[in-house]
Amino acid sequence: MASTEVAPGDAVHRGPQVTVDRYTRGARINHWITAGSLVLLAISGLALFHPSLYWLTGLFGGGPNTRAIHPWIGVVLFFGFLGLFIRFWKLNLWERTDNVWLKKIKDVVTSNEENLPEVGKYNAGQKLVFWSMSILIILLITSGLVIWEQYFGQYFTVEQRRLAVLIHALAAVAAICVWIVHVYAAIWVRGTISAMTQGRVTGGWAWRHHRKWLRELVSGK
Amino acid sequence: MEAFENTVVSTNSKLFGTSRGAGYQRKQPMNMELSRRQFLRAGGAGIAGTTLCALGFGEAEVAHAASIRSYKLAMTKEARTSCPYCAVCCGMIAFAAKNAQTNKMEITHIEGDSDHPVNRGTLCPKGAGAIDYVKAKTRVSQPMYRKAGGDKFEAVSWDFAMDRIAKLMKDDRDANFIEKNKDGVTVNRWPTTAFLSGSSCTNETGWITWKVTRGMGLPQVENQARI
Amino acid sequence: MFTIIPNPQAKPIDAKFGDKDLIRRSASSITPVAQRQPEVAKLIDVSKCIGCKACQVACLEWNNLTEEVGVNVGVYDNPHDLTPNTWTLMRYTEYENPESGNLEWLIRKDGCMHCEDPGCLKACPAPGAIVQYSNGIVDFVKANCIGCGYCIKGCPFNIPRISKVDNKAYKCTLCSDRVAVGQGPACQKACPTQAIVFGTKDEMKKWAEKRITDLKSRGFKNAGLYDPPGVQGTHVMYVLQHADKPNIYAGLADNPRISPIVELWKGGTKYAGLALIGLTAAFGFLHHIVAGPNRVTDHDEQEAKRLAGK
């Protein structure tokens, strides 16, 4: 049967200790570019968002540079994330089990995973992060272009630019929160980070958190 | 304000402007003080007091703020002049400073002369932009000469230009000068060269123009009075 | 005739107001100067304006600005809009008065209104890039400007323009440098008909009353002063023949105020946003303390081996 949870490059390695390939090199590079630009955007954005954080512009060589660089990083982020989107959107499609998983969110946060349905490559939380980021980044890039004074200022009315700047701020805040959740989850769920560093996780990790994915990998060969 | 109707307040009121900025400069500070008092008096209707503070005549001394451009006219030399354009002849003050390259006094700013009874310091867009007239791209900087049938101007020396013009004029005058008309009346007329006299020249220039043109016998002399 | 300010002097003069007279500073909290200088104002009497553009030229000249020579597009307005070099602009409207049936050529001098509650300053993220002096002048500080264009969004009159050359924001300074040495703005000095006058705001209001009375005597029953309360009044005011409909004067805002969107953005969002971010982080932190990490057990590894090994 055709696999629904396995992405190209995913593979199981037997041995004294089972390991599972979760992310290809390409995927990882893509992820870290995206991650990096998002962090830079957050810092530079916050610097211009609240006076108390204006000092952060120092990291970019002062206010004018921060103003000049921020939108370009935004472009990088957009294409970076576009890459991730193309790679991952299929496996992030919503399924019935995701609703069950969400209903049992209490067990999620208390780590009682035995009460949860078996999860494929991505659980509902990860899917939510994925989709909210997708939407927020689209909002950010479009509103961002509208307020990119240097090149696009003249094409929009002041009213439109005002709206855009507000949307940009709100979306950015949301995106930063989502990012925090994403990062925290990676830290909280031990053994996750190696997936994006070496590209592989332990069999136990896969068994514990993405059993359905592991089963298919195994049965798939 | 009413007091104002009768005297235009001013720096050099009741004074002859002397030659160029120089003499004027010497007197100026004293008169500026005088004018400030006059200003107070003139503005008398109470409001003036506050105006003065607002306009910065208070005594407080403070450093320049980051945003406030340093005072452009400091250390310039000023002269009273008259707008060259229309016949209102608005009074102007021209501020000049020495240009290091040319070592010449060059205009840095022009504004209306508040003392002048007609324009009272105001200027129209032409007067207000007069600095770009003296600095115009099309300002002629040296004598230029275009040969007969030539397709360009070439820079020449003053001597070349003036000698050539004098020669051309003498040849034409000798060829066409009429001493007596057919009735034997002395007419001393040179009818084949014409002179258009500029109406933006000073009266003194006008007189020299009259003297030279008629002195040579030109009947064809006109100015902008008709057009 | 309104009081004539004596000619400027050609010698150094200390600025009579400056940093110590700030009442507002963008993206910074300062304690406003205790003793405000008398508020100044420029009064533009549209009914006396012949649209000669002397103010435009005087502005370019005094501020050493160079505007490019454009083209005619079928109107008298040149340039066609405010630019980083054109800080003031005459806008022409041919208005057929429905009541009198007369044609009126309404000519308005556009430019910074120096609002008492300046939207540009509110919106500016760069500390000290926009300041407001106690006499009411709102000024841009080039050195601190980062060229983000937030001031444009903050301004209820669409005045500031960002230069493509140095990416800084520019607008009328009310000739702060002239006012600082006891002169009026360059445009006011030039104005041939005294359609522009300058002095304390109280004085300007008194003068405006006189003008309005004259206009009413000529049948402009709605003549009035434009000093919009929406921005707590301005330091550039208009005398309008038809104060009941400012909009006919080339779209002068009927009731200008800082856009609610900008208020929301610079008000609630700023704090709520940071708070939300903080909370999310805090939640993670607490959760980690309470629930601790979610670790893979040996049992999990065995299970994985078993599954794989089958």
Next chain:
Amino acid sequence: MTNSWTDIKNADVVWIMGGNAAEAHPCGFKWVTEAKAERGARLMVVDPRFNRSAAMADHYSPIRSGTDIAFLSGVINYLLTNDKIQHDYVKNYTNVSFLVKEGFGFEDGLFTGYNETSRSYDKATWQYEMGPDGFVVKDETLSHPRSVYQIMKKHFSIYTPEMVERVTGSPKDKFLKVAEWAASCSTKDRTMTIMYALGWTQHSHGAQNIRCAAMIQLLLGNIGVPGGGINALRGHSNVQGITDIGTLTASLPGYLAMPIDGEPTLESHLTKRQFKPIQANQTSYWQNYRKFYVSFLKSMYGAKATKENDFGYQYMPKLDLAYDVLRMFDLMHQGKTSGLICQGFNPLMSVSHAAKTRAALSKLKFLVSMDPIETDTARFWENHGEFNPSDPAKIQTEVFMLPVTSFLEEEGSFTNSSRCVMWKWPAADPYAESRKDVEILSDLFIRIKKLYEKDGGKGVEPLMAVDWNYKNPHDPSADELAKELNGKALVDLTDAEGKVTRAAGQQLASFGEMRDDGTTDGVQWIYTGFYGPNGNFAQRRDNSDPSGMNVFGSWGFSWPANRRILYNRASADMQGKPWSDAKKYVLWDGKRWGGADVPDFVPTIPPERGTMPFIMNPEGVSRLFAAPMADGPLPVHMEPFESPVANLVFPKLKGNPVARVFKNDMEVFGNAKDFPIVATTYRLVEHFHFWTKGVQKNAVTQPEFFVEISEELAREKGIKKGGMVRVWSNRGEVKGKAVVTKRLKPFQIDGKTVHQIGLPLNFGFIGETKKAAPINSLTPFVGDANAQTPEFKAFLVNVEPIAGPVA
């Protein structure tokens, strides 16, 4: 201006017509807005366009270009029929009661004495009836059919409001409002000022436009009175001064006349001009003509001017005909002229029929341009495509462009439109290699004299006779020249008792001191006193105004004799009392004439003597009926030479019957069939003539030539706002952007719709503004019958949209 810029503030009604003060003289227009704001004056504007002045007006009435006489005559008719005239004034201070000779008549628009072949009038029948005592015969009752009053009533009765509407296109009600507001100033306590400019002068009947205005002001008693007068708003900064100096073909300084062939001796010239009073006890100032003339000759020829040689009268060139600017270019076009020197002058732009001007310039041997900036004329030989289609290879003219100092780089005096002579001090050093006009002309004159000394030649004696006694002959100082203008005593001047009144070498204090025996000199009698024994009054900067009447009598020097309002004795009644306290100005205090201004009158002549205020006229009074006019003693409605309709008042009249038209120009007049649209030219406030197109800041504020078109005409022709249009007349074409505006409206003339377009004149092919062909490519080459001022303000064109940028 009979009055002054600042005096406008004393007006109760301001009437602007044939001019656009707000556009052309903004800083002078200030006094109109002041009169409105400070004393509630009302402003009315009559113009083909709703212009900048109209934007400030309380009342605006449109008028078809070139029909001012009909409109103004309508107002005169209104004043006469409604008896809205200042009776005491008119009766005493005008020639209203004079009788005109038997045989004077007027029919079909022509006065008696018209000669069709010579296109001129024999004025014999236009003269006053003179009594045996040598004085004019009057009828104080004004009832005599040949009294000026009765002649006027008859003459103007045809200009009814209906007729005015039919001819001028001004709606009856709008016209009547103008007439009523004017009439409101026939009372003794109210005055109206009339401001005009080239909108009145630049017509083939320009002088008669102004005659009408003067007559209105006389009927209202508004001449010589504060807030009144008839005020010509002059163009160039010193056009007044240069006109006073008389660099005009037939002029000497101070409005003296050039000798003509018919005046072989000084005596023959003078006797013709020594007007004797034609009423008892009048002064007729021209009795002193001889003194002024001789003093001038002494300045011109110095020691070479002696009693024996008629004070050098013979050295002076004599005129065989008047070489006005139109004839100048017609002769040039015929190839009869070798050289042209332009001093701050741009004829290719400013003379009518540019194609003719260009062709004329191409026939010159040499052209010299003395100017601070490059002019289009200096580059007339250059090819600038459609804007200046010249072929350099075909043009054999040698051209010189000499750099001249700008106004800021030299000192001297300007005389503004109010006749006020004011000094300016140099502010900067000469730019690059530029030299002052005075240096250049002196240098040229000296070089030419040297050539004659060396090689001899024709006309050496008159050339060498010219007095050139300056400290530095190559650069006479402004101060020296100013002193010459004023004049000085050449010997000790003594009075009847032999007491020395003015020591030899001293500057004269007034023209009253001039002598006709060669003991005084002085270029310009009207300026005498401006640089008297007490120094250079042009430099006076006392701006106090003791009288509060905006006189500023101690600022500069206003000629003549520092008078700020001309004929100001007329501000008082026969007894010397002001007409009203509101207009208190010059009055008799029992011993002398005095008041706010210097009396324009002999200060010691008591009112009882009955000496009249208009001391320049032999009548002593002003002229409602003026025989000296070339085209009639009274104004007559004349259509422009190019007109969309025939003369509706006098169908037989074609243009001005005595205006001079050269043959080749007559041929290129356009007809109403091919050119149905009326066009007029004008200045823009952002520009000054043709200089400021080279001034960057002004180019920014008005960058490109445009054509003003009514919405109705635009609709008819399918012209878009900002689109390109082509405008052509029978002489040439121009192209520009269309400014479609409500400020122009079509006229209903005798039931037919007539469109008018407006053409700003400030653009050309040299400078920073977008290139354009000279507007005078379109204008006709015909001048006013009296002043030869070209008819720029009313001619026929056609217009069409063309491909081009649509903004």
